[in-house]
Structure formats: C-alpha cells, structure tokens
Amino acid sequence: MRGREWARPVRPVRREVLSATPELEEGRPPLLFVPGFGHGAWAFAEHWLGHAASRGFGAYALSLRGHGGSGPAPDATLRAYAHDVVQVAASLPRQAVLVGHGAGALVVAHALARYPARAAVLVAPVLGGWGTLGAALRGNPLGTLPALVGGPLRLTRRQLFSRELPEEQARAYVSRLGRAGRRAQWQLLTGRAPEPPVGDPPVLVLGSPDDRVVPAATLTRAARRFGSAPLLFPGMGHDLMLDARWSEPVDAILDWLQKEPTPSA
Amino acid sequence: MSTSTDHGRPDPDAGTLALTHDGRPVADRGDTVCVIGAGASGLTAVKNLKEHGFGVDCYERETGVGGAWNWRHDRSPVYGSTHLISSRPFTQFPDFPMPDDWPDYPHHSQLLAYFERYADHFDLRSHIWFGTEVVRVEPVAGDRWDVTTRSTGGYGPERTSRYAAVVVANGHNWSPKLPRYEGLEEFRGEIMHASSYKDPAQLRGKRVLVVGAGNTGCDIAVEAAQQASRCWHSTRRGYWYAPKYVLGRPADQVNDALLALRVPLRVRQWLYHWTLRLTVGDLTRFGLPKPDHRVYETHPIANSQLVYYVGHGEITPVPDVTRFHPYGVELSDGRQIDPELVVFATGYLPRFEFLDPKIIGDDEGAGRPRLWLNAFTPGHPTLAVAGLVQPDSGIFTLSHWQTVLFARLLRLRRTRPDRAAAFAGKVEAHAGERYSGQVKDSSRHWFEVGHADYLRAVQRALHDLEGNR
Numbered sequence A: 001m002r003g004r005e006w007a008r009p010v011r012p013v014r015r016e017v018l019s020a021t022p023e024l025e026e027g028r029p030p031l032l033f034v035p036g037f038g039h040g041a042w043a044f045a046e047h048w049l050g051h052a053a054s055r056g057f058g059a060y061a062l063s064l065r066g067h068g069g070s071g072p073a074p075d076a077t078l079r080a081y082a083h084d085v086v087q088v089a090a091s092l093p094r095q096a097v098l099v100g101h102g103a104g105a106l107v108v109a110h111a112l113a114r115y116p117a118r119a120a121v122l123v124a125p126v127l128g129g130w131g132t133l134g135a136a137l138r139g140n141p142l143g144t145l146p147a148l149v150g151g152p153l154r155l156t157r158r159q160l161f162s163r164e165l166p167e168e169q170a171r172a173y174v175s176r177l178g179r180a181g182r183r184a185q186w187q188l189l190t191g192r193a194p195e196p197p198v199g200d201p202p203v204l205v206l207g208s209p210d211d212r213v214v215p216a217a218t219l220t221r222a223a224r225r226f227g228s229a230p231l232l233f234p235g236m237g238h239d240l241m242l243d244a245r246w247s248e249p250v251d252a253i254l255d256w257l258q259k260e261p262t263p264s265a
Numbered sequence B: 001m002s003t004s005t006d007h008g009r010p011d012p013d014a015g016t017l018a019l020t021h022d023g024r025p026v027a028d029r030g031d032t033v034c035v036i037g038a039g040a041s042g043l044t045a046v047k048n049l050k051e052h053g054f055g056v057d058c059y060e061r062e063t064g065v066g067g068a069w070n071w072r073h074d075r076s077p078v079y080g081s082t083h084l085i086s087s088r089p090f091t092q093f094p095d096f097p098m099p100d101d102w103p104d105y106p107h108h109s110q111l112l113a114y115f116e117r118y119a120d121h122f123d124l125r126s127h128i129w130f131g132t133e134v135v136r137v138e139p140v141a142g143d144r145w146d147v148t149t150r151s152t153g154g155y156g157p158e159r160t161s162r163y164a165a166v167v168v169a170n171g172h173n174w175s176p177k178l179p180r181y182e183g184l185e186e187f188r189g190e191i192m193h194a195s196s197y198k199d200p201a202q203l204r205g206k207r208v209l210v211v212g213a214g215n216t217g218c219d220i221a222v223e224a225a226q227q228a229s230r231c232w233h234s235t236r237r238g239y240w241y242a243p244k245y246v247l248g249r250p251a252d253q254v255n256d257a258l259l260a261l262r263v264p265l266r267v268r269q270w271l272y273h274w275t276l277r278l279t280v281g282d283l284t285r286f287g288l289p290k291p292d293h294r295v296y297e298t299h300p301i302a303n304s305q306l307v308y309y310v311g312h313g314e315i316t317p318v319p320d321v322t323r324f325h326p327y328g329v330e331l332s333d334g335r336q337i338d339p340e341l342v343v344f345a346t347g348y349l350p351r352f353e354f355l356d357p358k359i360i361g362d363d364e365g366a367g368r369p370r371l372w373l374n375a376f377t378p379g380h381p382t383l384a385v386a387g388l389v390q391p392d393s394g395i396f397t398l399s400h401w402q403t404v405l406f407a408r409l410l411r412l413r414r415t416r417p418d419r420a421a422a423f424a425g426k427v428e429a430h431a432g433e434r435y436s437g438q439v440k441d442s443s444r445h446w447f448e449v450g451h452a453d454y455l456r457a458v459q460r461a462l463h464d465l466e467g468n469r
C-alpha cells in the first residue's frame, strides 16, 4: 500500500536516453545503464553502449533528472531518481536488465522494488549509509566536505580512473561531471534501505579492489546481500566504464547474462 | 506479436492421459495454471504466475488483449469519450507505471496501448489462446481442474485440458443489467443499454432519457446535454457528484493524502461535504434529489461536468421511471415525458456460466459468489477469481496483488503445505468478508471495496502466508 506515493506523484521531467541497438534482433533482454551521481548517460555512451550492442544486446543509458541532458531538478530525491529509472525501463520493448553504477546502483536497488527487472548488475555500488561517507572522506576530504553542507560532491581524477588512462582524457571526463540534488545526496547517507526487489531477479555485483570511492569490503558486503561474491577487476578506478580497460567488466556482465537466462523461480 | 508460436500451449494429441468423467479425452497439462480472460486482470495473472515460475495457458474469447478497454471487442463497454475515473497513480499496475507525461485521466485508447505494451514487455502473448472461449470448468480429484474450450462463436470441436489451478479473470462489466418495466415492449421509441453506446452522434438532435447515475450514466447525460435536443436524467436516489479535481489536484490523490494521515471516515466525509458546499453548493435547488446517504456510501461518481450542465439547464433531473407507454415514459412523481431514445446506464452483472455456481458459493446463481478477499473460494484451494472488485480507485493494482498472493499460495502448496493449509482455513472462516465502509444495498455494490482497506487485508494475507508476522 503506497497511498502516500499515490497521493503525490513524482513530477514528470524531460529525460535524456541514449541508446545503441544491435543490427540483428536476437531476443536478448535490453540493458538499461544508470549512471551514478554527477555522471550522465554520456558516461556509458563512450564505450559500453556500443559494445553491448555489438554483442547483440539492445543498450540504453539514461541521465537522472538534473544530470546530463535531462531536465533540471535541483530538489530531486532518491525517489524521483528511482522513478526516472522505472519510467525508462517500462518504456523499453521488453523486460530489461538494470545496470547501476556508483550511487546509480542504489537508485537501481530502489527501482528493483518497483519494477520486476530481468536481472540487475551493480557496478562499484555506493549503497549509502554513513560508511559511504567515511570512505569518501578518507579518499578525498576536500571534495567531500562541501557535500555535507549541501554543496556539490567533487570527485577527483585519481578516485575515478587508474593511471593507465591518459591524463588528458581523464581531465576531460572529470570536467563533464555535474552534481546530484542536495536532498538526494543527504538521502544517500540517511535514507531508508531499499525494499526487497520484486520478481526475484538475479543480481551481479562487480567492481575494483583498487577503487578509491568504494572499498573492497563494501563490494563484498553488497554482493553478500544478494547471495553472491563480487567479480573483481584489479587495477581499475571507480569509473569502470570509462577507464582504460573498460571492455573487461562489460564483457563479464554480458557473459553472465548469457549464462543466467531467466530469473530464479 | 507472436501469436503463432506453439510454445507452452496444450497439444491435444500429445499427453492425452486421462478421460473426463463422461469419457472424453483430456490433455494433461501437469503443473500448468489456466487463466480465463486476457483483460487487465488476466494479463497480470499471467505475468505474476510466470514470474513465480509457473507454466500458464490463458484463454481469451476475443482476438486481442485489454478486455473492456479494447473498444474493438463486441462486448467492450467503453464509449468514444471514456476517460479514466481514477487518476493515473491509482490505476496503473504497481510495477509497470504508465508514462508520467500522460494526462491525469488518460483516454481509453491510451489504456489499451498500455495493456498491449504490458503484454509485450513481459512476453505474455505467447501464453494466450485468442478466439478461444472457456465453456466449462470442472473440479477433478487432487484439487485439479478440467477446462473445456472451443472456438468463440461455438463452431469447432470442444477440447478439454487438465490444469493444476485456475484463475478466473472474466471481468464483470460486460453483461448488461436491464431492469424490467411495465409497458416497455409497447414503447415506440428507441431503447439501448449503455454498453451499445459508442458515439455522441447516436444522440444528436434527439430527445434523450438517460437512466442511472453511475459513471456511465453521468458521462452519457453530459454528452446528451451537448448533443441532444433535450436530456432528461433519471435517478432513483440522490448522489454526491464529485469533481475530478479538488484543491488543485486529482480528487482521489487528495483523498489518499488524507488516508495516509489516517484521517477518520467521519472527518473525511465532513471535509468532503464542506468542499462541495464551497464549490457547487446545495444541488436540490436544481431539482436534484438530496442524497439518501453520506459520501463514500455509494460507488464514487467522478464527473465535473454533470452539475455544470444541470446548472445550465441542459440536463433536466427526473426521478425513477415507473412505466412506459407507446409514446411516453411515466415517472414516479406522476409526470410524463416523451423521449425518442432511452439509454439504460443501469450497470452490469457478473456472469460465470462456465462454473457450477455452487463451487464459488453463489448458490442462487445470481452471479454473486461468496469469497474471501473477493478472490478465494472455500473448499477449492486451487481456484481464484481476479478482478471481482469495485474499488474506489483503479482495479488493476488490486488484481495485481490478488494474483501475486495466489501465485505465492500455489508455490507454498509444494514447499510449505502447512502454511497453505492455514491459508485455506482462513478462506473457510472469512469468506464473505467486506472491505468497505457501509454502502447502499444495490447489485452495483456487491463487490465494492475501499482500496486502502482492501490492500491492507491482502498485504496481511501475504505476510501471514510468508510467515513474516
């Protein structure tokens, strides 16, 4: 019973969705990539969308409201972000796989309680709580503190990428980062844990032990919550989809999907 | 749109293992569940059973999905101008929202598009046999069911398949309820039930009498006010005509904001009376009868235009019809009027011809089964009815949770028979329970439920079943 939500529907907003579709429709489930705070759909359009399409998966990425090419939303909440994900997922031709990166994984976890995804993948998930804050403070005190008082969260090149990515490229990516809504940032720390997913989707967690935003212990904990162990890609930064060796994690996701055809019944 | 694949369909030649009690061959479908109807309730049943790992065969006598909302269907009760009465968040399936840039009250063609997308998104069509009518559903040993079907229209052979469980989702808004009146046969004017009303052109330039003030009757009276040369609107009682918007928002959203705050019914009724007084005021000055009940005691009418047209003199409110004459209609206050066209918007009655009425506790065969949660039948743990509710909100969320509950129950019959048995005990003990406040006695209120009370009851049943509480 969600009377409160029914009584106050989320305001609609223009949503940017980028996509790459395979030449041949082979009946594979479409993938919907959900970027984390500060990132837009562009982060997946760089490499992963095209790559997934080349392996026969319809691939879509959205920008959460207030990010990338979506409409502005300074007062966005986590609920509004999850709403954006479910809206786009429901507009796809078939039951979709949700892939969330960073705080986008938390948004996906919330969305899973409101949309029966075919499967879900959490990439370097930031699932919230005060532990997240500790890790962020340790990794980047100057960029994190302003976020506590409602300012933007500033992530650095060194947190997001490995040294293998050319300096200039990394700088260009960092300059494209935006910011999440103030309330959503707070809810990341203090918000309620997501409700359990509907439809029992299989969930895969992956990340890098050398991620300077999400510590390895967090990955293990996140994976345990869904009854599995994380897939690890050592030597990569937080932004696995943009880092130099971007193809390894996305290939791992697609391999997993081919092996895990239906939700566990 | 693959309707041609044979995936998951019963094949009468393979697997013919048993015979019916009268000796016809039966295709044994093993653990597969049968769903009757591919309207909104049937579709959500197919999806949720599938999601819980069951094989599903769905039979639909029409050629498409969407049930009542598919205006191409002969029996569809929708008319050209039908828009939702419950606003979008109240009407959509809880796990498949309608696009948020749709209007608050979408048009019926949007609803159909929504159900078609739902069917494609979750790949439901491959489970549906279109153009196939269920003619008999009979219980057999082991809580299983023999379902007999034939091509819609009655030609072609009958086929019987045996299922582990059955979901009846045949809808209750397609079989017209037509009152009897003295002299009706001699009446020389035109007569129709609202179910055959499709287009305002049918009213243009005529003197029209509309009988009944459900949402259908009110919509048609408004269109008659716009199109006909004269419009009388006959009701046998006074009603609360609620606007679609109050306080700047869809009215049902305001109501649920109050429900979420647990504002008691009496206070909500008082607030409601008070908002109506502030806007349209006392309706008896227009000749409308004073309601014989409080707000929320009849199925809600959501229509902002009816009172407007009454106030403009385009609709003449009249009391109940007492009898017909060849060229006139007599009213209960003794007046006589001379309509050329009479539209009976007197509602619909449920029908379950394919079931022995005793099975669903409908001993008189009136179409009013005795169930728990309007869905579960005492003594038949593998039978459920979906969508037999008349909520003060959309039906689809309710059908969704009914079928989730049934799917979980079927799953637990295998893994935790003790819990399934406890559930059966509850069905036995609580059949006939109601989930609304007090309502006026009328066939239209047989299945009336308050959506908040009802969903809480289903939620409790789910928790108990899963042993969470």
Ligand SMILES: Cc1cc2nc3c(=O)[nH]c(=O)nc-3n(C[C@H](O)[C@H](O)[C@H](O)COP(=O)(O)OP(=O)(O)OC[C@H]3O[C@@H](n4cnc5c(N)ncnc54)[C@H](O)[C@@H]3O)c2cc1C
Pocket: B036, B037, B038, B039, B040, B041, B042, B059, B060, B061, B062, B066, B067, B068, B069, B077, B078, B079, B082, B083, B084, B085, B086, B091, B132, B133, B134, B135, B169, B170, B171, B172, B173, B174, B216, B354, B386, B387, B388, B393, B394, B395, B396
């Ligand atoms: C004008 C009008 C407006 C309405 N507006 C709203 C609204 O705003 N909100 C709301 O929630 N509800 C509304 N309703 C109520 C409406 O009944 C439900 O919205 C909805 O259609 C119920 O879905 P269902 O699947 O239970 O039944 P249906 O839509 O009636 O579907 C039942 C299906 O079962 C099939 N069937 C029946 N018997 C058999 C058989 N023996 N064999 C095979 N197939 C069979 C039928 O062909 C049909 O496709 C409205 C109703 C009317 C008449």
Ligand SMILES: NC(=O)c1ccc[n+]([C@@H]2O[C@H](COP(=O)([O-])OP(=O)(O)OC[C@H]3O[C@@H](n4cnc5c(N)ncnc54)[C@H](OP(=O)(O)O)[C@@H]3O)[C@@H](O)[C@H]2O)c1
Pocket: B082, B083, B084, B085, B086, B173, B179, B180, B194, B211, B212, B213, B214, B215, B216, B217, B219, B235, B236, B237, B298, B299, B320, B345, B346, B347, B348, B390, B442, B443, B444
């Ligand atoms: N979305 C929409 O715009 C929309 C439009 C139409 C309908 N609907 C829904 O569809 C369902 C059916 O609605 P409906 O309007 O067709 O039917 P309904 O709600 O059953 O209304 C029937 C009306 O006819 C009257 N009536 C019944 N039998 C009568 C008799 N023997 N003599 C005189 N009057 C009689 C009833 O009066 P009593 O109150 O005295 O019984 C009532 O006013 C409802 O759930 C409704 O909400 C929705």
